[in-house]
Amino acid sequence: MPTYPKYDSNSNVVIGSSSHRRRIPQKSVAALALVLLGAGLGVGGDYLFAHNSPVLGTTAAAESNPATQANSQVTTPSPAEGSVYNPVARIAQQVGPAVVRIDSTRTVNNPNAQMFNDPFFRNFFGSQMPQMPNKEVERGLGSGFIINKDGTILTNAHVVDGSEKVSVTLKDGRTFPGKVMGKDPVTDVAVVKVDAKNLPVVKIGDSKTLQPGETAIAIGNPLGLDNTVTEGIISATGRSSGQVGIPDKRVNFIQTDAAINPGNSGGPLLNQNGEVVGINTAIIQGAQGLGFAIPIDTAKGISDQLIASGKVEHPFLGIQMVTLTPEVKQEINSNPNSGLSVYDNSGVLVMKVVPDSPAAKAGLRAGDVIGKVNGQAVKDADALQQAVESSKVGKNLQLDLKRNGQQMNVAVKAGAYPTAQADTEDQTP
Structure with a gap:
């Protein structure tokens, strides 16, 4: 679904594909990226929201010993003596290395170019007519998580939809080119593959047993802030796509009040055991504590079909x-x-x-x-x-x-x- 942010007329849910996208003329990509970085602008959007712009060019901070982490599955570190340590911190240490940032780009027609080619504007501006390139580069930012050591990653379909180039950055700073193995816009699930071995992986939980009131932990890259951790509860389960405001999807969503922001799209929602129970996907614009995730049981069934055949039949x-x-x-x-x-x-x-x-x-x-x-x-x-x-x-x-x-x-x-x-x-x- 190569639509870039669109708004559902019947709700405040903003539907976007790799939602955190901003159009950038090819000739000025580098200069504008520096401006955005210096100004600290951010946005994009999970499934939603956005009146701001994506943070471009951010990179994950390298850890002290990336080589050690690169060659083994993540294990629980021992807290330093006297340090404050709690279950959420432990889960963040365990799962964080398996959560990735997904950057995507695509080239599109510049809608302003045609306007400035109109004879009226040319007569009006004369020699001062601004030069508008016919093509633009759109950049997107999202999250994902690794489900096997050989580099299979789950994310949202809208994070990679229409992308010509996908790159995946790990918490330890390593970056790999990514290949989209398949995407399903009906459930908003996609599978990305990187060519790597012995990567850290998440544990998959059971979303069918979730109950309102259970702990919920989200990890992702909101507004380009890599590996951000937020905590809340499972607010409800079985929220239909019609209730959420995106009736074209076929998902019974998990509702959570764990903070989800633009850039969290595709990241994991975890239970109190650090197991993935959902893929963070949507929020409702203007509301607080209303985030939605695709149940992992649904996502896993879809991803298995995408890995096997590259498509899903509904x-x-x-x-x-x-x-x-x-x-x-x-x-x-x-x-x-x-x-x-x-x-x-x-x-x-x-x-x-x-x-x-x-x-x-x-x-x-x-x-x-x-x-x-x-x-x-x-x-x-x-x-x-x-x-x-x-x-x-x-x-x-x-x-x-x-x-x-x-x-x-x-x-x-x-x-x-x-x-x-x-x-x-x-x-x-």
């Missing part, structure tokens, strides 16, 4: 839908421009059927109210989306629905979700 019906309530029913029936007549007070209302989609081929129509999928009741749009996601491409889904108040059963063969549509369709299972 089941797809091709409908836009809304949870039906008495209030929604009244609003639709009282709107003469809706074109729909709703008779039910609950279920999932089909608002639109995508042309040539599996749903269209099966005969679904706008106004149908779906009550069950394969015999299981679906009370809201999120439940229907999860039911579709749990099926397989090419398998039939039996939908119990009502059309104009009449009970019907329709079989829909799930198709493969078109990746490009992940950027454009809302609530489209």
Whole structure:
């Protein structure tokens, strides 16, 4: 999804690909980078936010003995005598070396170049016409973590989306060129590979057992500040993409109040044992303590497919839908421009059927109210989306629905979700 920061019109979640990107004319990259470094400007954005600019050219500070760390898995150091030591500090020491900074670049057309080529501006400015290059370099900054010693790294898809060049920097200062093995914009998971051996690795935990109130620790590179550690709790689990404000994703997010900022995208969310339970992905602009992470169980399943084949297939019906309530029913029936007549007070209302989609081929129509999928009741749009996601491409889904108040059963063969549509369709299972 080569979109660079975009804003969801229905929420304050800012959706961006390697979100911390700033356009820089090629001729002035070096000079501007120095200006930004000197001014200390920063931003970018996880999945969100941004009215500032990325810190460019930052490097991780070299540790006292990088060679020792480079050749062995990270072990817990013994605290110095008399020093203050706590579980979070221990976890940071253990996991920090396996958390990386991911820098990415791509060349894009300069949108201002065409404007200054307009004859009006040329006549107005004359010989003083500014020279605008046709191409710009965009730089992105994100985080990731190493899952095996041979250099396989998990991160967010939006961190590397559209990138021509990816580099990975370890905490000990070593930098490697990275290769994107695959990315899935539907879940925002990507896999990057570096050519290295005996790298420090994280431990993978179990996100299915998480409970609100448990300790949550985030490590990443917010605003270019490498290996920053923040602590909080797991605030909630199972937050649907619709609740978070990014309905084109198919993830039940972990919510945390551990501080997450632009640049944390792709970094690990850890439990009290120092195990990775999520990939930090999103925050809500203007809010405090509302961060979201992809559960590691979801991310691991997606990454396994990306490593094996470079792509992921998601089941797809091709409908836009809304949870039906008495209030929604009244609003639709009282709107003469809706074109729909709703008779039910609950279920999932089909608002639109995508042309040539599996749903269209099966005969679904706008106004149908779906009550069950394969015999299981679906009370809201999120439940229907999860039911579709749990099926397989090419398998039939039996939908119990009502059309104009009449009970019907329709079989829909799930198709493969078109990746490009992940950027454009809302609530489209």
